[in-house]
Amino acid sequence: MLEIRNLSKYYGRLAANDHISLRIPDEKIALLVGPNGAGKSTLIKSVMGLLRYDGEVYLDGVLNKSREGRGKIGYVPEIPHLYDLLTVWEHLEFTARMYKLKDWEEEAERLLERFELSDKRNKLGTELSKGMQQKVSICCAILPKPRFILFDEPMIGLDPHGIKMLKESFAELKEEKISMLISTHILDTVDELWDIVCIMMNGKIVAVAEHEELEAHGESLEELFFRVTEPYGEIAEDMRLGKNSGSSAVLEEERAAESPGRVKAGEKAGEKAASDNKRKEEGEEA
Amino acid sequence: MxxxxxxxxxxxxxxxxxxxxxxAKIIFILFIAASLIFTFISGSFEMTTEDFGYFKPQVPQAAALVAWGLAALIFFSLLYTATKSGxxxxxxxxxxxxxxxxxxxxxxxxxxxxxxMGSIIFSTFFLLYQVPNLLRLGFTRGGIALTIFFYLFGFIVISLLRQALFLLISEREKLGRAIRILVVLLIGAGILALLFFFLKGGRAGELALFLKKPAVCLSLPVLGWWSRLLMCGWICFVLMLLTAVLSVLYSYQTHPDFYEEGAQQAEVLAAAKASHGERRRVQRKEKKVKLRKKGLAGGQGESTFFFLHLLEMQRKRPYLFGIPTAVYLFAAGILAYLASVSAVSDITAVYIFLWIGILIIYFFGQNTPLLEDLQQPVFYYAPGSSLKKILWVTLCPLLYSAFDILPGLILAAVFLDLPLILPIAVFLLVLSFSLLVFGIQLIVTRIAGTMEGTFATIIYLLLFYFLLLPGLFLSIISFTLADTALYSAVLLLLAGVVFHILLFILSAFVGVRAMRKGIEK
Structure with a gap:
């Protein structure tokens, strides 16, 4: 289980992640969605231990920054960076050696096959296109079969065929009981595979919903996303223009009342959005 | 692992x-390796120990000064980077x-x-180049091997110490700032002490004797120990080893969280590497937009490029003076002072000045308008003769090179009381070296990475090292030996200048050919 406890990350005065607490149970696919600049990548990097932050992140009760913790997570960054002087196969072998894997070759072959990289196995990192590099990066993250894989905008740079392959891989990984946290702003990234969705705005998780719960209410992910994120935009715009944001707050409260428990952080949406907006402006000034 | x-x-x-x-890459590496071996062999056979008899009494002093200088340079630079994410x-x-x-x-x-470690190993080449000299200075072969070992060892110890220091201050901002200030103050104090010592009439030999004293070496942790170690002081080996062990032990006791800084640093380095060309293109574009607003001072057809760069230079250096001008002036001042206290002879001062000139041209010439224009599509498709364009573009940096050296050269000539022909010779040589650099740039930029380009570079370097430099030295030596040699020396110098102009025009033709190919493509 991935557990994020009260995680905050500040860049100067700008709160990129603001007191985030989240729990993702085992064998689940969690989607982290939100508009640009919401703080998704910062959260992913923090969970991966690549940033310094306040708060704690645990993976099966182990701190994420410990050696053991790092062994439990795989990571696919938004922009893949491969070694210029390593071939595709050598990247996989290097990963296998890092994680001290045994009999990994067959799995590596299968991954290369799946991502149509078999004919590129002897190509150097520099000789690959961005999309190919992303595929190698995904293969390297999957190969050690960690308990948890973090995907930061994994679809970027992939062709439609690559996207299809990746979606199939998500399904396979889920079957293999590997949990995933996928940051994206492409809402149909995992189609119907996802279990939990976390919507981020202005560094906060403003809504968490489960797939079944959403289906029971007959609402799509896209509808939820716009329902949660658009009023904030309206409020922010009103505030920018100096208008009263009360109406939007009422609207949000009404909506929250209509679907209790789904919009977690929306109880006083107007107030929150106002404070978020203020913080954002302060951050921009800083 | x-x-x-x-x-x-x-x-x-x-x-x-x-x-x-x-x-092309392999040939270049082989060329470097061959030059290393050549230096080693020629250094061993060309001169015997007796030739260096004059320097013999100063041998230990010279070794001590070199050891201290090298150790201080590496020690302080590594220590300073420890206080940053460098x-x-x-x-x-x-x-x-x-x-x-x-x-x-x-x-x-x-x-x-x-x-x-790659850079450390690369820096040992410096010592390998010095092997023949070290032998002549009285070092045994075993001693040289030990010196090289101690050099590498010291480098590793200081790197470990730097790592420990970085971990110590990584989450203590105030301490980090304090240490950074301390390092800068130490460097400043060292430079001031040296200046004071020489201004008071101190001699290099006296300084070396002082720095050789074991008490002085032992009292300065790490820096002194390493310097002593380079002179084969075994007690310092133990102290350095202890420093390394303690640094490693401390590092493994901390809970470092450097990932954010490390990732940022990696991004910065990669972006700098990747966008170097792009950034320069953007800067050039911005510059040219500004220029368009102001308008060019003159020029028509091909000469527009000359006026364009002239205007750029005027904007960069509104009072004509630039960093190279200051460096020349500073060098001339120092050399004039050293000559006045008889620390160096007049002719040595001229040599040094000439070399400074060559280095300035080499380093500041890396970013010439010619190189910038060769990467601009407009330079290719603008109407006019390619050769004329190249010649016009080269004129601007050439004029500035000429201006840069003049104040320093005049100062040196006045204070060193040089015969008029000598500053003129230096002036012409520096200008001809500028042409050589521009010529190399033209060829290397156009045909870099190809066999043609590599051979061109090697031929240029060979011509420079085996034809021009010996000629230059001979001519300057002839000034000092006898006045009768003056005419032949001047002729040789003029031949050198003409030779460079010819080489440059040849390079220009190569550039023109490549440009035409580019246009055809």
Missing amino acids: QAILYLYRCKAKNWFRQAIKKP SLVFSPADVHFIFTGPFLPQNVLLYGMLNL
Whole structure:
């Protein structure tokens, strides 16, 4: 289980992640969605231990920054960076050696096959296109079969065929009981595979919903996303223009009342959005 | 560790494979290696120990000064980078794989340190070049081997110390700032002490005797120990070893969290590497937009490029004076002072000044308008003769090179009371060297990476080292030996200048050919 406890990350005065607490149970696919600049990548990097932050992140009760913790997570960054002087196969072998894997070759072959990289196995990192590099990066993250894989905008740079392959891989990984946290702003990234969705705005998780719960209410992910994120935009715009944001707050409260428990952080949406907006402006000034 | 070794093995193997695919690279490496061996062999056989008899009494002093200078330079630069994230040298791929891998943070830091080992090994070439001189200075072969070993050892110890220091201050901002200030103050104090010592009439020999004293070496931790070690002081070896052990022990006791700084540093390094060309293009574009607003001062057709760069230079240096002008003036002042206290002879001062000129042209000439224009599409498709364009563009940096050296040269000539022909000779030589650099740039930029380009570079270097420099030295020596040689020396110098002008025009033709090919494409 991935557990994020009260995680905050500040860049100067700008709160990129603001007191985030989240729990993702085992064998689940969690989607982290939100508009640009919401703080998704910062959260992913923090969970991966690549940033310094306040708060704690645990993976099966182990701190994420410990050696053991790092062994439990795989990571696919938004922009893949491969070694210029390593071939595709050598990247996989290097990963296998890092994680001290045994009999990994067959799995590596299968991954290369799946991502149509078999004919590129002897190509150097520099000789690959961005999309190919992303595929190698995904293969390297999957190969050690960690308990948890973090995907930061994994679809970027992939062709439609690559996207299809990746979606199939998500399904396979889920079957293999590997949990995933996928940051994206492409809402149909995992189609119907996802279990939990976390919507981020202005560094906060403003809504968490489960797939079944959403289906029971007959609402799509896209509808939820716009329902949660658009009023904030309206409020922010009103505030920018100096208008009263009360109406939007009422609207949000009404909506929250209509679907209790789904919009977690929306109880006083107007107030929150106002404070978020203020913080954002302060951050921009800083 | 096994994975890291595998990574290095693969990198080396693939680098070699890539090099085989590009023979130009291999030839260049072979050329460098051959020049190293050539230096070693020629140094050993051309001169005997007796030739250096004059320097013999100063041998230990010279060794002490070199050891101290080298140790201080490396010690302070490494210490300073420890106070910044400069001690974290990782690539974005390292961030992707190593940072996220199941490694102890201390091991990741050690891996980062290994990344720097390449530069350490490269720097030992400096010592290898000095082997013949060290032999003549009285070092035994065993002594030289030990010196090289101690040099590498000291470098590793200081790198470990730097790592420990970085960990100590990584989350203590105030302490880090205090140490940074302390390092700067120490460097400043050292430079001031040296200046004071020489201004008071101190001699290099006296300084060396002072720095050789064991008490002085032992009282300065690490820096003094390493300097002493380079002169084969065994007690310092133990002290340095202890420093290394303590640094490693401390590093493994901390809980370092350097990943954010490491990732940022890697991004910055990668962006700088990748966008170097792009950034320069943007800067050039911005510059030219500004210029368009103001308008060019003159020019028509091909000469527009000359006026364009003239205006750029005027904007960059509104009062004509630039960094090179200041460096020349500073060098002339120092040399005039040293000559006045008889620390160097007049002719040595001229030599040094000439070399400073060549270095300035070489380093400041890396970013000439010619190179910038060769990367601009407009330079290719603008109407006019390609040769004329190249010649006009070259005129601007040439004029500035001429202006840069003049104040310093006049100052040196006045204070050193040089015969008029000597500053004129230096002036012409520096200008001809400018042409040589521009010519090389033209050829290398146009045909870099090809066999043609590599051979052109090698031929240029060979011509420079085996034809021009001996001629230059001979001519200057002839000034000092007898006045009767004056005419032949001047002729030789003029021949050198003409030779360079011809070479440059030839280079221009190569550039023109390449440009035409580019336009056709």
